[in-house]
Amino acid sequence: MATATTSSATLTQDLQALFDLIPLPAWVFDDVTLRFVCVNEAAVARYGFSRDEFLRMTIADIRPPADRPIFLEEFARHRSDPLLRCRWRHQTSSGEVFEVEVSTRALVLEGRQAHFVIVTDMSEHLRLQEALFHSRRRLQALFDNALDAILLANDAGEYVDANAAACALLGCNRDSILQLHVWDLPADASASHTREGWNEFLKEGRMSGGYRLRACDGTMHDVEFRSVANVLPGLHLAILRDVTSENATRREAEERLKESHEQSRRVAARSRARREEDRTRMARELHDQLGQALAALKIDLHWVGQQTTIGAHVGSDELTQKIANMMRLVDETLSRVRRISSELRPPVLDKLGLLAAIEWEAGEFARRSHIRTRVKASVEHISLDRGRSTAVFRILQEALVNVATHAAASSVKISVSLVADRLRIGISDDGRGIGADQPPAGVALGILGMRERASLLGGAVVIRRGPRRGTIVTIAIPLAERRSVPRDDWND
Incomplete structure (x- = not known):
């Protein structure tokens, strides 16, 4: 008997050691009494019962009371199955109920029928499964709605x-x-x-x-x-x-904006035309009325001077000097009137046309700025209406003002030519050149005005650095009214 007991104890110790290596809860229970024969450490840790408590319990005791009758019926029905896998609810010592998957294999232990069980805790799996289910429902709801x-x-x-x-x-x-x-x-x-x-x-x-x-x-x-x-x-x-509706709305807004811009440009064009008319009228009044009045005053002063010389008397030298000073002042005033009148509206623009006005302006620019200026024209006559001639002339004036003010140039070249059905004017200088960054505010506004004037005539103004130094301004204006001017064949 002692030998048998030792053998049984050794077998139990070996089985226990094997059990404790299994990471999942595992045990062996008796087929007849359903009592636990041995359990591993993982079962003790998960269920909260000590090993001695387990050995005093049956496998029905680790189930919720409501599940025990059903379990006993199912066990009796499948008792002889050599291998069984099923889902059950188990209960810990604290009362926690959790889902498990039980794998059971029949075996003979020390001459009696027993069953070896490994338990997989399905709590985390079921939690993830439920989370996945809800996640899919949310995604499906987002997809559907x-x-x-x-x-x-x-x-x-x-x-x-x-x-x-x-x-x-x-x-x-x-x-x-x-x-x-x-x-x-x-x-x-x-x-x-x-x-x-x-x-x-x-x-x-x-x-x-x-x-x-x-x-x-x-x-x-x-x-x-x-x-x-x-x-x-x-x-x-x-x-x-x-985005059909959005595109339609955007196109309508773009059309309205375009129409607003066109309207603003037409208003600007009318405003410029009125200013030109006012300049012409003021120049004419200065020349015709004030100029004539000054000329008449000069004639009278000349007559008074002659009379003073004929009827010499005491103090006549002083009077003669004052009359001479007055005549000199009248001459200077007449000169200023003529200059202001020409600046307001050069008479040469109306009398001799745009080409002559360009040559005249180049001469005046050279005289005022001391910058050597020459005009090279490949045409003898330019046929433009009054409004177009005035706009081109004003663009030229603005370009020359920029040269005098910002370029620090010593020479300017103005070229005039006809390319197909449009007038092309180039103004190039040997100054410092327009910067790659934004030009100064005054220059930027001047450039904007030049481009706006050209655009109103269906033309364009391109400004770029020269190949070595300086700046090149190219003006292209259709000879007759048109909407736009292509740039690819004149931007050189």
């Missing part, structure tokens, strides 16, 4: 799912959409919306943009899209937003 159209496609470019917004956008049901390919939706066959474009998207992984979409009922929509490849392996996402 998204305001933007959401489409899912496989690697072959076939749609495999579509939300309600996609059905509304395309004007057909989900089953009809699942018959389509990605490249079936765009109305235009641009490179990004072909089979080749689809393959390129799969390589790049992302794509966004916009296109014209043809719905199933034939209606056209402007859409913006964002696509992401492999949101899940082999599953590709596209989000489409209908």
Whole structure:
């Protein structure tokens, strides 16, 4: 008997040592009494019973009381199964109830029937499963209720799912959409919306943009899209937003803004025309009325001077000197009147035309600024109406003012030519050159005015640095009224 007892004790110790190496709760229970024969450390830790407490319990005791009758019935029914796996609820010493998966294998231990059990705690698995379930429900709710159209496609470019917004956008049901390919939706066959474009998207992984979409009922929509490849392996996402109404609103706003700009430009043009008319009128009045009055005064003073010389008397020398001073002042005033009149509206512009006015202005500029100025014209006559001639002349004046004020130049060259049906004037200097950054505020405003004047005539002004130094201003104005002037063939 002593030998048998020692053998049994050794077997139990070996089994216990093996059990304690198993990371999951495990035990052996007797087939007849259902009492625990041995348990491992993992079972003690999870259930909260000591090893001695386990050995005084049956396997029915670790179940909630309500589950025990059902368990006993099921165990009796499957008692002879050599291998069994099933789900049960277990209960810890603290009363916590948790889901487990039980794997049971029948065995013979010390000549009696027993069962070896390994328990897998399903609590975390079930928690993750429930979280996944709720997560899927949330995603499905977002998918179903998204305001933007959401489409899912496989690697072959076939749609495999579509939300309600996609059905509304395309004007057909989900089953009809699942018959389509990605490249079936765009109305235009641009490179990004072909089979080749689809393959390129799969390589790049992302794509966004916009296109014209043809719905199933034939209606056209402007859409913006964002696509992401492999949101899940082999599953590709596209989000489409209908911007038809937004585009229409934007186009209307752009048209209104354009019309507002055109109206502002017309108002500016009328304002400039009125200023030119006022300048012409003021120049004429200065020349005709004030100039004539001064000329008459000079004649009278000359007569008074003669009379004073003929009837010499005491103090006549002083009187003669005063009359001479008055005549000199009258001459200077007449000169100023003529100069102011010319600046307000050069008579040469109306009498001899634009080319002569350009040559006259170049001479006046050279005299005032001491900058060597020459004009080279490849034409003898320029046929422009009065408004266009005035605008070109004022642009030229502004360009020369910028040279005198900011360029620090020693020479200026003005070229005049006709290219096709437009007048081209180039003003180049050898000064410091316009900066790559923003020009000074005064220059910027002057340039803006020059360009606005040219634009009102359907022309343009281009300003750039010279090849070595200095600045080149190129003015291009149509000889007759037109909307715009192409730049590619005169920007040189």
